[in-house]
Amino acid sequence: MEPQHLVQFAIFGLNIGAIYALIALGFVAVFSITGIINFAQGEFAMLGAMIAAWLVRAEWPLPVAGLVAVLAVAAVGALLELGVIRPAGSASIVTLIIITIGASVLFKGLAVMAWGPDPVRLPPFTAGPPLRVLGARLLPQDLWVLGTTAVVVVGLSLFFRRTLQGKAMRAVAMNRYAARLMGIDARRTSTAAFALAGGLGAIGGIVIAPSASAYWDMGTGLGLKGFVAAILGGMGAGGAVLGGLVLGVVEELCAGLAPSGFGGYKDAVAFVILLGMLFFRPGGFLGRVPGRGGL
Amino acid sequence: MWGSSAALRIIPAVVLLATACQAAPTAAPTTAPAKPTEAPKPAPSPAASPAASPSPSPSPAAKPGAGPAASPAAAAPVGKPSGEPIKIGATLSITGNNAPLGIPERDTLLLLQDQINDRGGVAGRPLQVVILDDESKDDAAVANTKRLIQDERVLGVIGSSGSGPSLAMIPTAEESQTPLISLAAAIAIIDPPKKWVFKTPPTDVLFQQEFFDAWKEQGIKRLGLIHDTGGFGVTGRAVFEKLAKEQGFEVVAVESYEPTATDLKTQLTKIEAARAEAILNWGTGPGPVIFVKNARELDIKVPIFVSGGSVNQAFITNAGKDAEGVIASGGPPVVFDQLPEGHPQKAISAEFNRAYRERFNKDIDQFAAHAHDALLLFTNAIERAGPDKARIRDEIENTRGFVGMDGIFNMSPTDHLGLGKGAVVLLVVKDGAWRLLK
């Protein structure tokens, strides 16, 4: 093992961590506005990747296919909220969570029906040989992943701080009751949160699809890791991004440095970190108060 | 994934037939919904009949009375079977990670069942193959085996597609004294030999030995292995480490991944960092495609190898250009059209492929071959032994010179596979197709 391999693992980690971050942001958006842990969040990523791959195969240009996929999954998110979450009304949070589990099952089933069980290919956004960074290889697609995530994070931050809808969402996240008194339609905000979560998930799925592969069950693992990242970040937006990146890098470094035969522990790494943090620093590593969260 | 709690998937043969391009009317099953449906009355199918004309080519090595050519049914192609059906059970991985194996196996059994019935059945009675899906899960395969033996009262069981489920099924077969023919590669299935257990695919030892021979020839010493954590992958790792040690190779890296993994770049980087001179992937499902894709992305220069589990068209379709130059070891049926004239597997494979292509609109692969040979091993034994499980077992063990698609089987009490080294060839992807390497 040489230094450039460590750099290489860090690059892999930042890549997958960026996807965790996008998915974690989706969790945070829905959770801070509705209190629901949306178990279909990973499936948003899957749907985004599958729809984009499907459109590209139908010879749509990639940018159009990607945009349509993101919008379509955002619409799916909004429909999920309007169709079942809202009618469930004041059901307990566990009930609402089970509804999202049902949605996750549904999306996976539909995906297999529509696109079959085999992985589908989405070509890299730009072709080209890997770049060399400190002796490690940086693929063009890696740049797309990191760049897209950065743009999304900056865009989201502007959205929450500059736009009316964004400010309304932040207000609801801080205090739903007070926000309502101020004339903010909290129900519309919930719909918007699900749509936002759908869009974020879809973006994550689409950018990762060329380097991993897109198939019906890809969302399960991504969703769980995104959830862990969100918790690590104390259910706040900034923490979620950091949580995702840290989780990705730590995971890859552990997998990369583990001796042969211990690679199978990789998936447990995230949860060992999680339990350690919950037991010793329950507010997330940014030290937020548990349950407060926010955008 | 969430919804698939039940262990069993029951595939009534009849309904599946509806999807095939066959003209035979398929009545909806009238039995209780859960019950595996009775096999269709072998309706004379104008489309299938000509293709299914019996010609399991008798090989010169076949002893009289042992090969399928000697079966009375084959001699009387138009005889109509009657009486109680002869029931053979099968548990296949039609869904889940091993679905690319299980689906051609299922199709083969359905086609061959019809062909045999068109030819007059088994010992004058209709053949019925009861197929269950085990979702590539070990415990489901065992539950299926129990069901086939207890409820369906089959004379023998075929399956499963994968090594894990097959190994798990062994105790059940032994305990219930039911002959079992596995369609999986792991040598552990038949070594040490178990009284009631047989298999048709070449062992992973045979598959891997071809690689080791090639590496020796090319002077490659440092080996890297990346395997999935399914039964096939894990047993394959053990074989790999054993063969490498015995034959003086240095294993510089062994990495594993979940069958559901979507990215193997970390593992590949580790193997590359260990300066392996050849990298072998041993796994089923989407893993090998990701392996090949990631290896190309990382610009890994050393030759890469995949297991026989990837020798099918789907691998090439999914991996695209990245598949070019990938080397695999597989059975001759995959490249039957490239085999020299007179090769014993050429005729039988071409023959079966015609009917297969006509019905399913795809070519046979080696999984089809495994299933084909397993069912014929059973029916040939039943022709000779009658419907008695113990005698069927004896007759399978007595099989000599049976020319199957996988090779020529010569079973014995110590060899419950009966295939020799010639059952495996090296293949390479060239211009979007698997080709014989030599």
Place this chain on the structure above:
Amino acid sequence: MAAVAVAAPPLLETRGLTRVFGGLVAVSAVDQAVRAGTIHAIIGPNGAGKTTLFNLLSGVLPPTRGEIRFGDARIDGRLPHQICRLGLARTFQNLQIFANMTVLENVIVGRHGRSSAGFLSAMLRLPAARAEAQAACTVALSWLDFVGLAPRADDPAGSLPYGQQRLLELARALAAEPTLLLLDEPAAGLLGREKDNLADLLARIRSSGVTVLLVEHDMGLVMSVADRVTVLNYGKKLFEGSPDEVQADPDVVVAYLGAPEGA
């Protein structure tokens, strides 16, 4: 040490009791004694630290500094259920009835500290557990009867009107057979007649030998039932005396009675 009745040690005593939230001192060095057999009221404007004091006494919050003695025992730092078992029960300002149970079941929970059947004996329906359960039921019914809720024993607790939910909390706390009862604004939200009834109940509780410490905004109620009154302001003890003395004290009048407070 064995002293005459006048010098009997207080049932409850705090010394330098302090609780800090972040930078805010909610309760500041409070020395307070509560004599057995009395009704002792704590009054003070909103935010004076009354409810925090209750949470400290009942163990819901640990004190930052200071000590609490209850009978012979130091109870600061103990958990609420341990304190309850020593004989201190409480009600809550914002009602904490078990809405998922019936009225009677709510009161039976009050018997929890006075019974002992464990998981295993319950699962196996051992005779001792059953006898204990029957006894608990009988006692609970009698306390429901005491507050006048017996006719509604089988109704879901959530279906009771607000005033009756307060009574239910009272019965539930009484079922724990406390020697000291902490009542956090028992009259809040009650109507005129209900308040009279409450005053009557409080007097009967005192005469049964239970000491009562209550936080209350309703001055009418406090003045009519309390034996002694403590005034808190900004977390500090401002004054202590009889109701008459409190009403006469100019500081208190300025700090509290003069304020537009006092619902």
Place this chain on the structure above:
Amino acid sequence: MSKLAHPSSLLPYGSLLLLVLVAPHLPGIRSFRHELVLVGILAIVAIGLGLLMGYAGQVSLGHAAFYGLGAYTSGVVSKAGLHPLVALPIGLLLTGTLAYVVARPIFRLHGHYLAMATLGLGVIVFTLIRQLEPITGGQHSLIDIPRLEVAGFRFDTDLSYYYLVWACTCAVVLTGRNLIDSRSGLALRAIHGSEVAAESLGVDTTGTKVKVFVLSAVLGSLAGSLYAHFSTVLTPHTFGLELSIQLVVMVVLGGSESVFGPVLGAALVTLLTPIMREMSRQITGGSGGQVEIVVFGLILMLMMVFLPRGLVPGLAALFRRRAAAPAPIGTLGPAPVPAGQAVETGALGAVRADPTGREPG
């Protein structure tokens, strides 16, 4: 004496018992015997989880871990040559100890943090099962686990095992009902209702939560042991997150406010998929394959929207509305009760029947 002796309350129990007795012989159901055994086994885990969720109000997304621990302990120990009936208590002890050790730190957490911690616990145990190859067989399945043999009788058919498992399930249902009716059951529900009030009334909330957590873990372990000797093969994937979530679905679907809810939920989740798979095959002519999963997802969502408290309370309410008769005989509700919420008053039926002379119902 006891409520069970009362004829009107015996009826639902009796009819259920009868159903359990004859079910494996009913014509359409015969071929589902294997699944019915699984229903019984999973019902035991689900009842345990239901006690935790419905009565203590704590969600666990890691219960498959306890099930797996029980199963693997039974498998490994009995393969080592000890009698299954010796292996079983070892599993219970091991699982109970683990649950006890992790319970305190876990119960310092609340809400989704707690759920996440249990999920993490499940993933870690799952990973250990897969990785500790020398003990568990790792990725290889643990095969050839001895069948259960008691006093010379071998439970080696689905039918005999069915009766064994369902005897256990019924015992768990009964003891679960007893627990809910008891002081501890009330304490659990009090914790669910208001933790601070329960605590101030003398309920050791943490201690009680720990106890119910250990109890539900032990029930999971018991079910796991039963599964090990039924399946005779253990494979890690059976005990992953998928099962943990299915268990939660069973509890919520059936209704966590009654011990019958999880049983019904276990039956629905276990049987619905194969039944729908069969139906979809009949309807679509076999081309489908994932239709049943889609339908399952839809049913799950719709049930939660329309019957958020689960099927058993939902059905009980429906019955009560239809027949305003005081004794809702024949409902699946836990106990016949005078009025109001069946499930909630039911908890007192036992205590009240005797001293006051008032019979419930």
